Amino acid sequence: MGDQQNIGKCPVMHGANSASGQSVTGWWPESINLDILHQHDNKTNPMDEGFEYREEVRKLDFVAINRDLHALMTDSQEWWPADWGHYGGFMIRMAWHSAGTYRLADGRGGGGTGNQRFAPIASWPDNASLDKARRLLWPIKKKYGNKISWADLMILAGNIAYESMGFKTFGFSFGREDIWHPEKDIYWGAEKEWLAPSDERYGDVEKPETMQNPLAAVQMGLIYVNPEGVNGQPDPLKTAAQVRETFARMAMDDEETAALTVGGHTVGKCHGNGDASALSAEPEGADIVGQGFGWDNPNMQGRASNAITSGIEGAWTTHPTKFDMGYFDMLLDHEWELKKSPAGANQWEPVDIKEEDKPVDASDPSIRHNPIMTDADMGMKVDPTYRKILEDFRKDPERFQDAFARAWFKLTHRDLGPKSRYIGPDVPDEDLIWQDPIPAGNTDYIEEVVKEKIAEAGLSIGEMVSTAWDSARTFRGSDMRGGANGARIRLAPQKDWEGNEPDRLAKVLKIYEKIAADSGASVADVIVLGGSVGIEQAAKAAGHDILVPFAPGRGDASDEMTDAPSFEYLEPLADGFRNWQKKDYVVKPEEMLLDRAQLMGLTAPEMTVLIGGMRVLGTNHGGTKHGVFTDREGHLTNDFFVNLTDMAYSWKSVGENLYEVRDRKTDQKKWTATRVDLVFGSHSILRSYAEVYAQDDNQEKFVRDFVKAWTKVMNADRFDLEKLQAA
Incomplete structure (x- = not known):
């Protein structure tokens, strides 16, 4: 009775303010939840009203922050020591796992919001110890304050890490705005336990293409694939098939996938030197004294070499703090056999290797260990397509470095949107097709003349409004793709989408294209103006004289500017x-x-x-x-x-x-x-x-x-x- 009496005397509703508390609508789980439309309400945002990050970041001392990040890479901290005295691999993993949640199907995930700071992503098994990486960045975030978002800082740290280890990146853009609350609208899967068998999200796990949409990762709590093999069972060919499907769902082709795998594993290491069961709970489940830290390792003893994350233990290359071609030689020139890490994970190690080719211990340079490969790495070796790409890369190091630089840039910038949103001194000049380029539109025409021509064309209100809506509704705030700008509704694949009523659309576009040619307006502007005309006519018929606001300047994209296969994912179902x-x-x-x-x-x-x-x-x-x-x-x-x-x-x-x-x-x-x-x-x-x-x-x-x-x-x-x- 004592405990019950204490509960009864509690001054607040017992359990109501924790995740276990019953929500007021929890009794009716079939009722739709509108919270996804308001989850980033201003009430969650601590910044002052009127604060515009994309304006503030332009004031950042770009040279100084790059210098500070370079210094951080080799400033090993006693509370979390760096592998070989270099945090490069750690920061790259943090940036990669921030950006790598992006999936093409709905544009959600990615590094554009800094959501790695929050549940569930912050506590995914695949993100073990990245809480420490973000805490290492805190002094820099504190110093530069509002001029750098966490979202930008995490990706920038990965870029600088590569630069500090000798790799020339393709470029960088600032402009990612932080969120201040978990993104509850993102569906990561229906599983109720971490790393549940991947069968649950496949029609047939033997057929990777049957993975449930819009998912890309193979198991709950992973970024991509299981490094030990399909459902933890090593089989490089099967893993390679999952890698291909997963990276395709992130908008990466085979060459980009191979380049990313090699470039990502050329530096750093896996961590599994000990008993994984000894780790404490993840950050979201850890005790309050952890102050946001999870996965506490009682056996760390201040040594980087004792860390445990994935459970696999070892480096891929001889010189894991140097960006070189060593991965190719290591993977392709050795025979590999299946072994167990100290944590009990499946990993591949060379059958025979010279002592001097082994990487040194992450804490003690007098000790050398076997290099390792994951099942995904072995997939690169045994899959014929990936193997051919790797062989070609090895013959032409410049081609590999260019391919990886572009793939890394795409990985870390895909969800930032078009190039017009890029900010900073390191924005590349080149226009890339995945950025959905659109030429500048003309504003030197008379809006009222165009509207008169549209009104005289004999189109119905429904035809005018529907065409404008169909053109604009493709916009996704998740990755800033789609929308009316560019008038891609007149190009493949959009012109043939069932939802766009191709016959009706073709009739309207034929009229609009002539009006555009005669007036100097873009087709994109004419489409939107057509919607305005329809709405204004309908409002007048109802007794309301209104003028729909309009901003000219949209451009018309061409087929050459359009990555048609990736636009297929924007089709409304x-x-x-x-x-x-x-x-x-x-x-x-x-x-x-x-x-x-x-x-x-x-x-x-x-x-x-x-x-x-x-x-x-x-x-x-x-x-x-x-x-x-x-x-x-x-x-x-x-x-x-x-x-x-x-x-x-x-x-x-x-x-x-x-x-x-x-x-x-x-x-x-x-x-x-x-x-x-x-x-x-x-x-x-x-x-x-x-x-x-x-x-x-x-x-x-x-x-x-x-x-x-x-x-x-x-x-x-x-x-x-x-x-x-x-x-």
Whole structure:
């Protein structure tokens, strides 16, 4: 009874402020959670209102911070000693694991937000001891303060580490803004335990391409593949197949994958010299006295050589603090046999090697140890394609170094967005196709003349608005790709996407391309202006004179500027805003709507008002009438919300994701709807927004809010307008 009495006298709700506490909505797990739309609310941000990191970082002393990072690399700290007195390999691993979570399917992950500081990533088994790497950087972060984000600093540290070990990197850009809360919208897998068998995320683990989308890593808590082999069972050919699929899902081809593997393992070492079970819990599960540290090693004894992370133990090359060609000679010129590390992990060691070719101990240079290879390294040796690439690299060191420099740059900058967002003195001059280059657009034309030509072209409001929406909806705030700028909707693969209604799109684009040619405007600008014309006409029909804000200057990309295969991943499989999905999925339509809205950077109120407006404007895919709760289609009214909340109607399921809205008195069908429509009446939070827009005194607010949200979508990829967007 004593413990119960103490709990009863606790001045706060017992357990309510810990992760084990029951959330207020936890009783209803099937209810959609809107938190993903608001997770980086300003309330989590400690910076002053109006603070703009991308402006602040331009004031950074770039020379001084590079000098300080160079000095850090060889300033071994007693509390966490450096391997061979050099932190280079450690910092590279931190930067790599920060950037390496990126996946092409949804653009999420990557090093662009500094999310390695937070759960779950900070406590992944694959990130063991990286808490120490970030703490080593703290004096530099403290010194330069607001002028350097953690996101930039972690990637920059990896770059400087390579430079300090003799490698010339391709370049670097600042500009990554920190988040201040875990990114809960990122799906890392459904497993409930670390390193659960990878079978759980494959249709068939023997077929890597059957890995569940949008995942790229093979097991929960890993960045890429299991270094010991598929499910920890060594088989280099099988591991090579997983490596190929995993890196492809990060937008890397075979040559880039091989270059990254070699370049990453040319320096540093693996750590597994001891009993892994002796380590304490990961940071998120560690005791409060750890002060953010996890994986405490009671057997470390101040020696770098006693560290344990992956469990594999040893260096890949003879000189692991020097960037050289030693990896090729070591891997390709030796026979390898399977061994066990001191921690019990599977690793490969050479059958025969000269003593002088062995790397020295990380703490005692008088001792030498066998080099090691992981199963992924052995995959490079036995897979015919990777083997050929490595042989070619070895024959041409300059080609290898260029390939690795470019691949490392791509790995660490992929989610930063287009080159127009790059900041700093080391930004490369070269335009790279994965940066989705777009030529500068013309602003020397008369906007009103273009709008008049569009209005006279005979297009419907639905055609004009839908085309603009389809062009802009591809934007992903996760990696700053897609959007209306570039007018890639007229190029492969976008022009043929089912969601873009190719026949309707071709008709509209033919008209727009002539208007663009006659006026000097880009097709991209004409597409967006077409949406403005449609909205302004619909608002006027509803009794509201409005002008949709417009910023000229979009450019038109060409096929040569477009990496078509990577754009395939941007194809919408569902668009709740146009009440369409390609087929039935396990995921509910309303959940797919949330995912799309989050990628586009929309809040829940913005999502709500856009849905209501798009329905009455007649933008449904294929012209369906689902959710068109109005008798005045083509008028920008709040009818969707008025009729959704009107108790004169009842609702009945009549098929898979199909419902009828019926008159309660006559039982006559009035309208049809989908789950995406009805969720705005059934979900308590969404209904509260719907009721706001249904009010008699909020018709003008509805139009005003719709135009504001619409403009946000149209300008989401206008990074030259960042100040305007922030305002």
